[in-house]
Amino acid sequence: xxxxxxxxxxxxxxxxxxxxxxxxxxxxxxxxxxxxxxxxxxxxxxxxxxxxxxxxxxxxxxxxxxxxxxxxxxxxxxxxxxxxxxxxxxxxxxxxxxxxxxxxxxxxxxxxxxxxxxxxxxxxxxxxxxxxxxxxxxxxxxxxxxxxxxxxxxxxxxxxxxxxxxxxxxxxxxxxxxxxxxxxxxxxxxxxxxxxxxxxxxxxxxxxxxxxxxxxxxxxx
Amino acid sequence: xxxxxxxxxxxxxxxxxxxxxxxxxxxxxxxxxxxxxxxxxxxxxxxxxxxxxxxxxxxxxxxxxxxxxxxxxxxxxxxxxxxxxxxxxxxxxxxxxxxxxxxxxxxxxxxxxxxxxxxxxxxxxxxxxxxxxxxxxxxxxxxxxxxxxxxxxxxxxxxxxxxxxxxxxxxxxxxxxxxxxxxxxxxxxxxxxxxxxxxxxxxxxxxxxxxxxxxxxxxxxxxxxxxxxxxxxxxxxx
Amino acid sequence: xxxxxxxxxxxxxxxxxxxxxxxxxxxxxxxxxxxxxxxxxxxxxxxxxxxxxxxxxxxxxxxxxxxxxxxxxxxxxxxxxxxxxxxxxxxxxxxxxxxxxxxxxxxxxxxxxxxxxxxxxxxxxxxxxxxxxxxxxxxxxxxxxxxxxxxxxxxxxxxxxxxxxxxxxxxxxxxxxxxxxxxxxxxxxxxxxxxxxxxxxxxxxxxxxxxxxxxxxxxxxx
Numbered sequence: 070x071x072x073x074x075x076x077x078x079x080x081x082x083x084x085x086x087x088x089x090x091x092x093x094x095x096x097x098x099x100x101x102x103x104x105x106x107x108x109x110x111x112x113x114x115x116x117x118x119x120x121x122x123x124x125x126x127x128x129x130x131x132x133x134x135x136x137x138x139x140x141x142x143x144x145x146x147x148x149x150x151x152x153x154x155x156x157x158x159x160x161x162x163x164x165x166x167x168x169x170x171x172x173x174x175x176x177x178x179x180x181x182x183x184x185x186x187x188x189x190x191x192x193x194x195x196x197x198x199x200x201x202x203x204x205x206x207x208x209x210x211x212x213x214x215x216x217x218x219x220x221x222x223x224x225x226x227x228x229x230x231x232x233x234x235x236x237x238x239x240x241x242x243x244x245x246x247x248x249x250x251x252x253x254x255x256x257x258x259x260x261x262x263x264x265x266x267x268x269x270x271x272x273x274x275x276x277x278x279x280x281x282x283x284x285x286x287x288x289x290x
Numbered sequence: 291x292x293x294x295x296x297x298x299x300x301x302x303x304x305x306x307x308x309x310x311x312x313x314x315x316x317x318x319x320x321x322x323x324x325x326x327x328x329x330x331x332x333x334x335x336x337x338x339x340x341x342x343x344x345x346x347x348x349x350x351x352x353x354x355x356x357x358x359x360x361x362x363x364x365x366x367x368x369x370x371x372x373x374x375x376x377x378x379x380x381x382x383x384x385x386x387x388x389x390x391x392x393x394x395x396x397x398x399x400x401x402x403x404x405x406x407x408x409x410x411x412x413x414x415x416x417x418x419x420x421x422x423x424x425x426x427x428x429x430x431x432x433x434x435x436x437x438x439x440x441x442x443x444x445x446x447x448x449x450x451x452x453x454x455x456x457x458x459x460x461x462x463x464x465x466x467x468x469x470x471x472x473x474x475x476x477x478x479x480x481x482x483x484x485x486x487x488x489x490x491x492x493x494x495x496x497x498x499x500x501x502x503x504x505x506x507x508x509x510x511x512x513x514x515x516x517x518x519x520x521x522x523x524x525x526x527x528x
Numbered sequence: 529x530x531x532x533x534x535x536x537x538x539x540x541x542x543x544x545x546x547x548x549x550x551x552x553x554x555x556x557x558x559x560x561x562x563x564x565x566x567x568x569x570x571x572x573x574x575x576x577x578x579x580x581x582x583x584x585x586x587x588x589x590x591x592x593x594x595x596x597x598x599x600x601x602x603x604x605x606x607x608x609x610x611x612x613x614x615x616x617x618x619x620x621x622x623x624x625x626x627x628x629x630x631x632x633x634x635x636x637x638x639x640x641x642x643x644x645x646x647x648x649x650x651x652x653x654x655x656x657x658x659x660x661x662x663x664x665x666x667x668x669x670x671x672x673x674x675x676x677x678x679x680x681x682x683x684x685x686x687x688x689x690x691x692x693x694x695x696x697x698x699x700x701x702x703x704x705x706x707x708x709x710x711x712x713x714x715x716x717x718x719x720x721x722x723x724x725x726x727x728x729x730x731x732x733x734x735x736x737x738x739x740x741x742x743x744x745x746x747x748x749x750x
Contacts, residue, residue, distance in 0.1 A: 070393065072398075074395075075396050079388075083383045086384075112555070117558070121673075142383075146378060146381070147377040147379055150377065154373050156368040156396070206543065210731060216670075217674065221667050221670060223669060225657040225658055225659075235654060238646040238678075239675060239678045246685055264688065265688075279404075286591055289346070290340075306661070306662055456541050
């Protein structure tokens with residue numbers, strides 16, 4: 070477990086210095102919230118119907134941005150090779166990247182979330198905490214699959230463009246579950262929300278295990 | 291006696307798709323040897339070194355480092371290996387101390403702080419220990435790269451074209467550190483396309499061409515010069 | 529030889545199938561002639577699922593064995609997959625327009641099929657943008673495994689998501705015995721077609737590899 074914490078710690082120090090990952094995700098998230106406010110006539114639709122969708126479009130696309138940044142840092146100067154030379158399992162390397170990606174995504178999301186609440190005239194009450202809870206599960210799922218897909222896409226000729234092509238189709242279940250759970254929280258009808266949360270948790274666990282096992286095929290030549 | 295071997299390679303082959311990079315390399319390196327590997331670009335010397343360092347997966351054959359099969363126990367083998375290429379694998383946003391601290395955590399090195407400071411002294415970076423690597427010149431960058439390789443006190447040091455892009459000062463430091471390591475009984479394997487630099491302190495030399503060892507002998511033997519001329523001069527691209 | 533026999537088999541079965549569909553099959557009471565599209569649509573759909581299973585299976589086998597044979601199968605299955613998901617979606621739309629009055633709806637089955645097509649596309653795009661043969665195989669294999677793991681989650685999430693909405697009924701009262709006979713011939717004909725196309729596609733993949741090898745050999749000798 071020690072190498073995993075070393076990777077997280079290293080990524081946090083670098084992020085504190087460059088602020089590239091969180092700031093780009095944050096900016097992108099706010100931009101998505103803004104552009105959707107223009108895309109839909111504010112008074113014409115019940116906002117609580119589309120708000121969860123907007124939120125998760127912002128989160129899932131911002132995540133792709135953050136994942137690309139996080140890998141670009143390891144590709145620069147061939148740092149990934151340096152990690153591969155160290156005496157740690159390739160799977161642990163993957164877990165370390167998941168943990169730091171998850172951390173940065175959560176930080177950006179926890180800043181975007183209050184802006185979302187204000188834009189949509191929601192209340193800062195228990196609902197807010199519940200949405201944050203859904204965000205934790207959804208983000209873990211996105212980080213679990215995104216950390217391996219970003220490493221795959223880094224090998225291609227179009228790096229940054231390839232990640233959304235790979236990630237969006239595979240994260241459809243995550244987006245559906247997160248949007249549904251968020252809607253349930255917003256409408257107050259939380260009966261049946263647990264199956265969505267189980268789906269998110271199950272997705273994360275399955276992808277963490279599978280990716281842990283196959284990550285070596287991604288990084289070894 | 292197999293327990294005195296630092297590296298044992300049995301019929302190592304590697305194909306990239308249809309391209310055969312290594313066509314069966316069998317080589318043993320005794321502990322404390324200083325082996326120079328020559329070959330032109332694309333001859334397979336870098337691929338061989340990367341396989342030995344567990345960065346590239348071989349298609350066929352067996353390879354042991356310090357008696358540890360690199361396929362079966364790669365993590366254990368990596369503890370003994372120090373690998374330097376022209377890329378330094380350092381994070382530009384971190385300072386030398388932070389970079390080395392990170393790697394020492396990965397390797398689980400005890401008393402890392404003292405060791406890091408001692409190493410920075412040796413490569414002459416003590417004064418710049420807290421500056422971000424981003425601001426370093428190529429030469430300083432390379433010196434720190436050398437410190438990274440020596441950090442976990444590897445018993446087998448592999449260097450892939452280490453002199454490429456080094457300034458005179460860094461060459462001096464690298465040579466000093468290699469001589470000290472050799473004197474301390476470490477095994478050194480170095481690839482080069484430059485005969486003079488490669489042979490400087492070598493105790494044995496091999497020439498690889500088209501994925502095969504085509505010559506093996508003592509650096510004092512003049513035959514190495516003929517082999518070099520035959521296989522490398524012709525094809526030197528740079 | 530094998531491909532010739534398969535080719536002749538496909539020809540014979542297809543002619544028989546077309547006869548069965550357009551001459552033998554009875555007209556369905558409510559949908560009329562349109563219902564005959566179904567004899568194509570169902571085999572298309574099943575072929576797309578078979579492609580998905582083949583892709584997943586071949587990917588796992590490649591990661592275990594590191595033999596290009598399995599990668600050629602995965603690659604071919606990916607292309608077959610995109611072919612048959614497109615055909616099933618298009619034939620479905622042709623059927624839906626007169627019967628439901630719409631080309632498309634986000635019904636669970638349609639959504640899943642569309643998503644399956646997207647995943648096949650991502651897989652093929654990934655391969656197209658990977659430079660080396662080995663990378664295509666290894667990373668394609670990993671993506672194949674990740675995509676396969678995704679299928680049950682897709683299925684669950686889309687099923688749950690769409691249960692609040694009314695589901696259009698595809699098969700009214702099921703098929704009568706004559707219709708079943710036609711359907712079985714149709715399945716056989718398309719199974720043969722699938723085997724034939726897969727066989728041909730893998731033969732092309734082998735040739736592609738040889739061409740790549742020869743290119744390498746020529747370039748390597750300046």
